[in-house]
Every structure is written in structure tokens, then in C-alpha cells.
Amino acid sequence: AQKVTQAQTEISVVEKEDVTLDCVYETRDTTYYLFWYKQPPSGELVFLIRRNSFDEQNEISGRYSWNFQKSTSSFNFTITASQVVDSAVYFCALSDYRSGGSYIPTFGRGTSLIVHP
């Protein structure tokens, strides 16, 4: 069965520090998709990135970067020079095939990031 593990429950950093959020997944499928979402205090989930299992290129978007390694089944997220506005809960998710032709996402339990000024 599919599984997503975010071992870090809470991370506390001081502004301008770099921080990496870990995500480890399990799936038997060869085709799957990985996601990161941000949940600010307002509650709504904000999409950050999507990766498919055939694309292991790392991606950088401003201060955000993602490291996808199939060999270790990991999809880690790094924030460079963190800011107070980065404080939120971050979710990693895995979407793989279910019967009926649908890809259904499974979410990790989330990592709460607190950035202190």
C-alpha cells in the first residue's frame, strides 16, 4: 500500500536559516506523482510543486528547491534563507494508481515549520 512519511513533526528556525523538510514514500507503482503543499494558518492548502516518477531532475523556484531521489524514495523540500512568512504546515503527498483508473493522493502527516524573526 502507498505510504508517505514526514518524520519531522515540527521544525523551528531563525529567519534567514536554510531548512529542509524530509519526505519518504512507499509505492509499488512505477508511475506515480509527488506533491508538496503549504497550509498557512488560514487552513487552505496551497500547491507548491508536482513531480512525476520519470522526472528526477531537481527543481528550484526562487528560495524553494526540491530533491527527488528514486533510489531512496525521497522527495525533500528545502527553503533557503527562510522568512517568517514561510511559517506553515507543509504536506508531502504521493498519487498513485487505484483500481478504476484513478490516481488518488495520500498525504503525509505534515511538518510544522516555525520561522522566528
Place this chain on the structure above:
Amino acid sequence: SQTIHQWPATLVQPVGSPLSLECTVEGTSNPNLYWYRQAAGRGLQLLFYSVGIGQISSEVPQNLSASRPQDRQFILSSKKLLLSDSGFYLCAWSVDRAARGYTFGSGTRLTVV
């Protein structure tokens, strides 16, 4: 552009009362639709998903049910709420069966008292 609407934003209901939460999507057709619950501890639990009108898949047997009476409408219901039904309920949609991306509504915070 596509938008997703979810209401109400907050709800306080007594134990044993019925529940109806509604989610609608605009700007697309035949979306995949999902209901998630986020209880204390922050994890997102998939409750139901639907790939078409009248097609509902349940992930977790419980006190809740879902229906999809129209293509872009997804309803979460209960006949009698339990205290354990309290939580933050999120509706989401995706554009195709491969579900390459998911867009979430703003959520409903339900407190059962």
C-alpha cells in the same frame, strides 16, 4: 479559470444532528472530486472520492456519506453527527484520472458539541 467553492466556512452542530457540506467546481467538466478530513494532529485523511456523477468510492467506513448529484457538485453528509466527526473538512478537485494536480477549497471547520 477554474474555481472551487466550499461552504460553510465554519459550523457548530450538536451531537446527533445531520450534516450537509457542499462543494462545487466551476470552469471545468468531469472533474475528479475528493473529500478530506483533517483532525487534530494535522494529517489529511481521504474520506471519499468520485470520478463521475453517481460514482463514489469510500476510503474509510464511518459515520459519513458522500453524493455527487451533478457533475461539478460533491456533497458530504451525515444523518447523526458524533463528537469524533469534528475537524477541518477539505474538498478538492483534479482535472483528469491521472490527477496530476489537486486544487483544494478553503475548508469547513466543523465542531460537534
